[in-house]
Amino acid sequence: MLLRFNLFLALAWLIAHSAYAAPYLPASDAQVLERLPFKANDPVARELAQLRAALQRNPRDDVVAVALGRRYYELVAAEGDPRYIGYAQAALAPWWELPAPPLEVLVLRASLRQFRHDFSGALADLNQALTRDPHHPRARSLRAIIHIVQARYAEAGSDCLALRDVANELIALGCESMVQGLTGHAAQAYAALSQMQAQHPEAARDERLWVLTRLAEMAQRLGRLDAAEAHFKQALALDITDTFLLAAYADYLLDQGRASEVVALLKDKTRSDTLLLRLVFAEHALKLPTAKTSATTLADRFHAAQLRGDTVHQQEEARFALHVQHDAKKSLALALENWKVQLEPRDARIVLEAALAAKDQAAAKPVLRWLAESSIEDATLRRLAEQLKALP
Amino acid sequence: MMRLLFLVCSLCLSFSASAHKPSDSYLTLRVAGETVTGQWDIALRDLDFALGLDANGDAQITWGEVRAKQNEIAAYALSRLSLAAAGQACPARVTEYLIDDHTDGAYVVMRFTAACPAPVQTLQARYALFFDIDPQHKGLLRLEYSGQSVTGIFSPEKATQEFSLSRPNKLRQFFDYGHEGVWHIWIGFDHILFLLALLLPAVVLRQNEKWQAVAAFKPAFWQVFKIVTAFTVAHSITLSLATLGVVSLPSRWVEATIAASVVIAALNNVFPLFRERRWMMAFAFGLIHGFGFASVLRDLGLPQDALVLALVGFNLGVEAGQLAIVAAFLPVAYALRQSWFYQRLILLGGSILIAAVASVWLVERAFDLKLMPF
Numbered sequence: 001m002l003l004r005f006n007l008f009l010a011l012a013w014l015i016a017h018s019a020y021a022a023p024y025l026p027a028s029d030a031q032v033l034e035r036l037p038f039k040a041n042d043p044v045a046r047e048l049a050q051l052r053a054a055l056q057r058n059p060r061d062d063v064v065a066v067a068l069g070r071r072y073y074e075l076v077a078a079e080g081d082p083r084y085i086g087y088a089q090a091a092l093a094p095w096w097e098l099p100a101p102p103l104e105v106l107v108l109r110a111s112l113r114q115f116r117h118d119f120s121g122a123l124a125d126l127n128q129a130l131t132r133d134p135h136h137p138r139a140r141s142l143r144a145i146i147h148i149v150q151a152r153y154a155e156a157g158s159d160c161l162a163l164r165d166v167a168n169e170l171i172a173l174g175c176e177s178m179v180q181g182l183t184g185h186a187a188q189a190y191a192a193l194s195q196m197q198a199q200h201p202e203a204a205r206d207e208r209l210w211v212l213t214r215l216a217e218m219a220q221r222l223g224r225l226d227a228a229e230a231h232f233k234q235a236l237a238l239d240i241t242d243t244f245l246l247a248a249y250a251d252y253l254l255d256q257g258r259a260s261e262v263v264a265l266l267k268d269k270t271r272s273d274t275l276l277l278r279l280v281f282a283e284h285a286l287k288l289p290t291a292k293t294s295a296t297t298l299a300d301r302f303h304a305a306q307l308r309g310d311t312v313h314q315q316e317e318a319r320f321a322l323h324v325q326h327d328a329k330k331s332l333a334l335a336l337e338n339w340k341v342q343l344e345p346r347d348a349r350i351v352l353e354a355a356l357a358a359k360d361q362a363a364a365k366p367v368l369r370w371l372a373e374s375s376i377e378d379a380t381l382r383r384l385a386e387q388l389k390a391l392p
Numbered sequence: 393m394m395r396l397l398f399l400v401c402s403l404c405l406s407f408s409a410s411a412h413k414p415s416d417s418y419l420t421l422r423v424a425g426e427t428v429t430g431q432w433d434i435a436l437r438d439l440d441f442a443l444g445l446d447a448n449g450d451a452q453i454t455w456g457e458v459r460a461k462q463n464e465i466a467a468y469a470l471s472r473l474s475l476a477a478a479g480q481a482c483p484a485r486v487t488e489y490l491i492d493d494h495t496d497g498a499y500v501v502m503r504f505t506a507a508c509p510a511p512v513q514t515l516q517a518r519y520a521l522f523f524d525i526d527p528q529h530k531g532l533l534r535l536e537y538s539g540q541s542v543t544g545i546f547s548p549e550k551a552t553q554e555f556s557l558s559r560p561n562k563l564r565q566f567f568d569y570g571h572e573g574v575w576h577i578w579i580g581f582d583h584i585l586f587l588l589a590l591l592l593p594a595v596v597l598r599q600n601e602k603w604q605a606v607a608a609f610k611p612a613f614w615q616v617f618k619i620v621t622a623f624t625v626a627h628s629i630t631l632s633l634a635t636l637g638v639v640s641l642p643s644r645w646v647e648a649t650i651a652a653s654v655v656i657a658a659l660n661n662v663f664p665l666f667r668e669r670r671w672m673m674a675f676a677f678g679l680i681h682g683f684g685f686a687s688v689l690r691d692l693g694l695p696q697d698a699l700v701l702a703l704v705g706f707n708l709g710v711e712a713g714q715l716a717i718v719a720a721f722l723p724v725a726y727a728l729r730q731s732w733f734y735q736r737l738i739l740l741g742g743s744i745l746i747a748a749v750a751s752v753w754l755v756e757r758a759f760d761l762k763l764m765p766f
């Protein structure tokens with residue numbers, strides 16, 4: 001048995017690390033092996049190089065360290081590469097273990113911690129930051145979001161309210177409407193945010209992107225599909241590469257049975273696991289010949305994440321297990337594990353779907369309770385919950 | 393404005409789940425005596441960040457650019473990995489540079505050997521690659537010794553680790569390999585079908601172009617005994633020779649011939665070629681099946697210090713699995729031997745079915761195709 005277990009581990013290791021091929025000797029010196037995100041003379045690369053050089057001269061300069069760390073943090077959204085989280089952490093190395101680092105270091109540390117799903121560590125940092133400066137907009141907004149993700153709507157609501165004093169009204173209202181949209185006031189919240197959005201044509205592009213994505217989500221949950229579609233299209237027209245927007249729109253299209261549009265949208269975006277997952281669903285739905293390869297690649301990446309002990313992918317992995325591998329039990333276990341740290345509608349949905357497939361009403365209890373307590377208006381979740389309750 | 397931009401960004405970011413994989417390296421160490429041979433796969437992306445591989449700044453890393461820096465890469469990496477046994481360092485030397493494509497990009501593959509002052513009982517490893525520039529980096533280790541493998545993860549919090557290469561309990565190891573042998577015969581449909589094709593006619597006799605049920609259990613039993621013994625002796629010979637490295641055959645040829653043996657054995661029940669000399673066929677093709685078993689055993693990993701133990705354990709496991717199949721088959725076949733059901737449906741129909749399945753295997757294996765799910 002020991003041998004078999006070791007064999008299993010060894011096999012998992014092999015699968016994860018030798019994707020398809022064996023090591024090889026490239027045919028010529030000119031063969032391109034890897035592409036980098038930036039050329040050496042790219043303005044972003046130059047800015048980073050300058051900041052790095054400045055930090056190297058004085059590694060304890062917290063202003064430079066935070067500037068460099070923040071720059072890396074922003075790059076995660078643009079490039080989708082979590083390596084930058086590690087680079088940002090390295091910039092903060094002199095303060096990383098300190099209980100009370102400088103304020104800006106503290107807030108950036110919280111951002112990096114929440115990215116790795118260390119929500120309790122992030123909250124501790126943010127509580128301390130807001131005690132020291134109650135008007136810190138980034139600390140306030142980040143704490144509001146973490147409260148929303150973890151379904152503490154009262155706390156989230158008061159943080160959003162406090163944002164009115166420190167941020168612009170569009171962002172503050174966006175924050176409030178997110179909470180209201182999850183607590184039984186979706187129609188009013190949607191109307192108020194649409195109106196506010198119309199009153200602020202001057203808003204920056206990334207602010208509009210954020211507000212439009214929230215509007216699309218709310219409209220979708222309210223069953224106003226035409227409006228949701230319009231918001232998604234407006235957001236896409238801003239031409240900002242945003243993994244979250246693409247994933248949300250792909251999910252919307254998949255729900256409508258419009259898989260071929262998903263393939264067109266995502267076929268060049270397979271470097272992102274989140275987007276590759278949606279592409280796999282679409283290719284499966286269309287029975288495309290590429291479906292199998294894509295699914296294997298994604299499974300390999302999940303294996304690789306498991307090997308390094310990562311759990312940030314559990315929601316995606318649960319969806320993959322249910323819809324591609326047809327393993328309801330595994331999916332349900334992953335979805336419930338994810339539900340312990342993330343409690344948003346999309347996290348609820350996979351628990352309900354997996355519980356339904358596994359015919360296990362009892363396992364979904366925490367989600368059913370959340371549905372009842374939050375009084376969220378979401379047609380899909382309500383329907384799934386009814387089906388689950390109707391199980392013998 | 394800048395403040396606001398950061399504000400929005402922090403709102404969005406917390407939503408976008410991580411896209412690619414964070415940075416990992418893959419380190420394999422094989423310990424044999426005082427020598428440690430290793431393979432270390434390190435992402436070019438990471439090496440570029442640490443050392444600057446993109447010499448011409450065109451955002452592309454070519455093999456030429458990697459080769460130009462390969463000594464620097466080796467010096468950088470090996471200075472961040474120290475192996476030691478009994479407190480004494482095992483200095484490492486790179487033997488080969490290759491490239492491999494992982495799910496998240498190209499990796500340089502460094503093969504190296506490290507020489508320890510004495511045979512390794514306990515291996516101490518300190519891993520510090522990239523921890524200063526990316527504290528999220530992890531080193532994923534696979535350590536192989538005596539046919540066993542263990543895995544480990546290096547992180548900044550667990551940079552130094554010690555592995556005691558305990559000699560496995562011999563009896564335990566013996567039973568582990570025995571268990572693998574049983575398991576292999578149980579999931580090795582080709583071996584089962586070959587055996588069944590030979591055994592199906594054991595309870596009947598062909599006379600005047602017709603099958604007659606044997607009169608007593610004894611002749612049937614001896615038939616089966618002869619066939620099983622011949623098969624066992626033959627495959628034990630080649631399994632041992634191949635495992636000990638005396639003979640080796642290309643595995644595709646072996647697998648295809650095994651499939652052919654099943655076809656021939658099954659067709660012999662429809663069009664008698666070998667008549668009642670099935671034990672000879674069992675012996676001849678058993679030699680080939682032995683090579684098939686040997687490749688399974690090789691894939692399991694062979695402990696160099698307990699080769700014979702593994703070989704005997706595995707072989708006995710195969711025999712035990714085989715005997716279990718025979719023990720289940722013989723009484724049922726004997727009881728049904730006079731029926732039309734057995735003579736026409738099981739014997740004739742079953743043989744045709746076996747021949748058909750094995751023919752597909754033959755085509756698959758000879759031409760390296762995949763037509764059936766098993």
